[in-house]
Amino acid sequence: MIAFMALVAGMMAAVAQPVTVTSTRVLVDSCAYFPQLSADGTQLLFSNTEASVLSLKDLSTGRVTTVADQGLPGFDARFGPDGKVYYVTQRLGKGNRVYREGHCYNPATGRSERVLKPQHGPVDVLTAQQGVAIVGTADRFATDKQMGLYAYTRRSQLFVVDGDRQSVSSPAGECAGYLWATVSPGGTMVALEAAGKGLFVCDLAGNVLHRLPAASMPVWLDDGHIIAMTNTNFGAQRDKGTYLYVTTLDGQTQLLTDPEEHAVQPMVVGDRLVYVADGGQVKEATLQWTRVENARPGAQPQWQSVPREKASDAVRVFINPGHGGHDSNDRPTPYYSHATGDTTAYYESDSNFKKGMALKQILEAKGYEVEISRYDNKTEDDLDLFEISALANHSGADMFLAIHSNATGIERKLNFPLALYRGWSGEPCVAGSDSIARCIMRHLEGNHTTVWTHPSRIYGDWTFYPNWGYKTGLGVLRYNKLPGMLSEGSFHDYLAERRRLNNDDFCWLEGWNFSVAIDEYFGRKGTCATGVVAGRVTDLMTDSPYEGYKFGPDIWQARNGVTVYLENQQGEWLVSAMTDGMDNGFYLLRDVKPGQYRVVCIDGGDDSRREMRDIYVRPNATTYCNFAY
Numbered sequence: 094m095i096a097f098m099a100l101v102a103g104m105m106a107a108v109a110q111p112v113t114v115t116s117t118r119v120l121v122d123s124c125a126y127f128p129q130l131s132a133d134g135t136q137l138l139f140s141n142t143e144a145s146v147l148s149l150k151d152l153s154t155g156r157v158t159t160v161a162d163q164g165l166p167g168f169d170a171r172f173g174p175d176g177k178v179y180y181v182t183q184r185l186g187k188g189n190r191v192y193r194e195g196h197c198y199n200p201a202t203g204r205s206e207r208v209l210k211p212q213h214g215p216v217d218v219l220t221a222q223q224g225v226a227i228v229g230t231a232d233r234f235a236t237d238k239q240m241g242l243y244a245y246t247r248r249s250q251l252f253v254v255d256g257d258r259q260s261v262s263s264p265a266g267e268c269a270g271y272l273w274a275t276v277s278p279g280g281t282m283v284a285l286e287a288a289g290k291g292l293f294v295c296d297l298a299g300n301v302l303h304r305l306p307a308a309s310m311p312v313w314l315d316d317g318h319i320i321a322m323t324n325t326n327f328g329a330q331r332d333k334g335t336y337l338y339v340t341t342l343d344g345q346t347q348l349l350t351d352p353e354e355h356a357v358q359p360m361v362v363g364d365r366l367v368y369v370a371d372g373g374q375v376k377e378a379t380l381q382w383t384r385v386e387n388a389r390p391g392a393q394p395q396w397q398s399v400p401r402e403k404a405s406d407a408v409r410v411f412i413n414p415g416h417g418g419h420d421s422n423d424r425p426t427p428y429y430s431h432a433t434g435d436t437t438a439y440y441e442s443d444s445n446f447k448k449g450m451a452l453k454q455i456l457e458a459k460g461y462e463v464e465i466s467r468y469d470n471k472t473e474d475d476l477d478l479f480e481i482s483a484l485a486n487h488s489g490a491d492m493f494l495a496i497h498s499n500a501t502g503i504e505r506k507l508n509f510p511l512a513l514y515r516g517w518s519g520e521p522c523v524a525g526s527d528s529i530a531r532c533i534m535r536h537l538e539g540n541h542t543t544v545w546t547h548p549s550r551i552y553g554d555w556t557f558y559p560n561w562g563y564k565t566g567l568g569v570l571r572y573n574k575l576p577g578m579l580s581e582g583s584f585h586d587y588l589a590e591r592r593r594l595n596n597d598d599f600c601w602l603e604g605w606n607f608s609v610a611i612d613e614y615f616g617r618k619g620t621c622a623t624g625v626v627a628g629r630v631t632d633l634m635t636d637s638p639y640e641g642y643k644f645g646p647d648i649w650q651a652r653n654g655v656t657v658y659l660e661n662q663q664g665e666w667l668v669s670a671m672t673d674g675m676d677n678g679f680y681l682l683r684d685v686k687p688g689q690y691r692v693v694c695i696d697g698g699d700d701s702r703r704e705m706r707d708i709y710v711r712p713n714a715t716t717y718c719n720f721a722y
């Protein structure tokens with residue numbers, strides 16, 4: 094830990110005028126997250142990890158009341174200036190779409206009332222300079238007409254709102270999305286985190302004033318200081334020394350908490366910093382520093398009137414292709430290809446990315462709205478798991494899918510698809526997650542171009558990882574409110590499967606199969622008028638040259654460089670594909686109109702070596718046609 098502290102200190106230039114913590118006290122003992130202190134400092138809002146219960150603690154009496162416990166009200170609730178509580182709930186509606194609505198809880202009466210009607214898409218609770226706004230796509234609510242500025246983000250756009258007018262900009266350019274936009278106390282600047290790019294401070298017109306290292310949940314301390322949490326490690330499978338720090342706008346930083354505390358989720362009221370320490374303990378620290386005030390107006394934005402929109406009915410899906418870059422945690426596994434004589438590198442981050450991008454393109458063609466957590470496969474695309482779940486929640490999607498492949502990690506090899514959702518097996522924390530898992534597993538298991546050793550399996554992550562701690566589970570699902578799951582599509586440490594995963598079309602097929610499963614979950618029919626033909630060509634005369642585990646047809650060598658044609662009933666050749674040189678024998682034919690066909694298989698140049706099978710292609714489905722000769 095000493096070495097770690099030295100490392101942290103080395104990374105950070107010291108703040109000239111330090112911020113000192115003069116005292117700390119514990120506000121809640123354990124299991125409390127996303128704390129919010131009321132403006133007068135007497136009340137504390139917090140949630141449990143699952144967002145299923147939103148609680149209010151009176152700090153003078155110690156009394157805790159439940160504000161709401163239906164529809165995942167927990168995260169991102171806010172106090173209005175009058176001490177009322179504003180929060181959002183969600184429920185599954187027509188066609189498994191998620192509808193979100195806004196509420197106001199009055200501590201004086203102990204009652205909640207709905208202030209924003211249910212709508213599809215994102216709904217955010219936002220703090221304005223003197224009020225609270227609840228912003229959805231179709232409609233929005235404000236505590237007051239004149240409540241000063243507030244900011245919010247959608248994908249890679251920043252919106253600054255002032256009453257009935259707003260401005261739109263994209264200060265950090267395109268990325269997986271912006272998060273945590275807040276207006277500075279003086280009302281002249283906005284801070285926001287741009288996924289994979291860092292923390293940006295801009296003026297109200299969106300001109301970048303400062304670009305700082307990536308940070309999670311940044312909050313303004315004053316016009317010259319921002320407090321944030323490290324955006325690495327939080328949400329990881331195990332705590333690894335998250336901490337809070339304060340940064341000046343020119344990037345001088347100072348630690349505010351000991352990494353041993355694993356501090357996360359800062360919020361500031363006046364000179365008080367409230368945050369969550371290890372185990373969900375909420376603490377309050379009183380700070381002392383020289384306050385910076387900077388009310389200099391920046392460039393004036395292009396104000397437009399706030400448009401009246403209609404919430405889009407299109408189903409929204411958030412995709413998270415697991416890992417990122419070509420680092421040691423991207424599961425690099427080099428292997429020798431007998432066909433090419435090369436040592437080929439396999440990275441899980443590559444196949445996850447190919448599957449995810451394929452799924453995005455297919456879903457968009459099918460009329461879905463899609464967000465994805467990365468557009469590339471570089472180290473900086475490997476977002477913190479907490480940031481991914483924040484992007485997902487904030488996207489207002491109807492469904493979350495994390496795409497991975499699996500490894501036994503031991504000498505014994507297996508191959509089957511595995512689905513994990515948050516909760517106990519059979520008792521998902523978010524309704525709908527188990528239905529999604531069943532649809533997806535059925536369609537992955539239906540892939541006959543691979544060799545499965547077992548049927549697919551579905552678990553709640555609390556059941557699956559009993560040694561990680563009670564209700565710990567997967568980091569990317571921990572603070573995720575979307576119905577969804579993590580898919581381990583197959584086992585990349587089973588060598589024959591790794592050879593298949595290096596084929597782009599094989600990854601595309603998994604994306605396609607996800608899309609058909611997603612259609613099924615949302616009850617969407619007729620999304621694609623064409624079908625897909627896929628198969629594997631094996632050489633029954635030759636044993637596989639590879640050592641190690643071989644299951645089923647993988648005991649034979651795959652045929653490289655084989656051409657596969659699709660022939661119609663008139664005997665015309667329509668489309669063709671060729672198996673690659675990486676010993677997997679895989680081929681794929683896309684965009685095939687429904688109907689009767691003959692699949693013809695020809696070894697390179699040798700017309701005499703013909704194999705053929707008659708198949709029927711259905712729309713929005715995969716027809717499997719393997720050859721072994």
Ligand SMILES: [Zn+2]
Pocket residue numbers: 415416441497498
């Ligand atoms: Zn993985």
